Amino acid sequence: MNVLIYENDEQIGIAAGNYMCGQVLQKPDSVLGLATGSTPLKTYKQMIELYKSGAVDFSKVTTFNLDEYVNLDVNDKNSYHSFMHENLFDYINVSEDKINFLDGNAEDTDRECINYENKIKNAGGIDIQLLGIGSNGHIAFNEPDTCFQRRSHVVELKESTVQDNSRFFKSIDDVPTKAVTMGIGSIMQAKKILIIATGKNKAEAVKQLINGNVTPQCPASVLQFHADVTLMLDKEAASLI
DSSP states (O other), X not given: OEEEEESSHHHHHHHHHHHHHHHXXXXXXXXXXXXXXXXXXXXXHHHHHHHHTTSOOOTTOEEEESEEETTOOTTSTTXXXXXXXXXXXXXXXOOGGGEEOOOTTOSOHHHHHHHHHHHHHHTTOOSEXXXXXXXXXXXXXXXXXXXXXXXOEEEEOOHHHHHHHGGGSSSGGGSOSEEEEOXXXXXHTSSEEEEEEOSGGGHHHHHHHHHSOOBTTBGGGGGGGOSSEEEEEETTTTTTO
8 A cells, every 4th residue: 555645635636636647648548436525626626737738638538436326316516426527527528428427316226236337347447446535434435334345336324424425515404315336346346546535534544544454344444455555645634644
């Protein structure tokens, strides 16, 4: 695990954006696994800047997002579909038909999860997966549990995750309590993983990720078993390691 510590999230955003774009420069038809939330915003900003400057071309790239809320309209401003378009896709030249999301409104979510796994497999697998980490150690929406969920699945969100996500909604009562997410096995099959963590509220989870026992009680700890993980931290997130 390659652990890099930066002064602040601005520096991380530049470094992470450069890292993601470096993958595309090395392999123009890369398959990118993408994350949502506040953590990757500056990463996406840097990716947009590099595209606008002519430094990188996304026209051959395929993307797969980690997760989506269940029973939230894709046009809702808080859907991850809307988030990705507003913060990345609308500003780069990725083809719309190469953008992939789990459908949280599918009639048969189990079938949707199987189909999503097949899409990833048919695309050749994810070359680099961008991740954040929850304050409780979750990655994507894989919450602390008694076992690792292998494949994409529907999950009941923990209260701590609902609380974390409430800052994006008018009221905590508006926050969805279910999501559909890639599983731990899906994430672990990515060839490379880039995980970003900022802020003191992530310090304990980062400590468990790096130095703790591998346990589904801290889903991110499983990344200790991955062969190619880069972890970018600010000083606060790194304060306990």
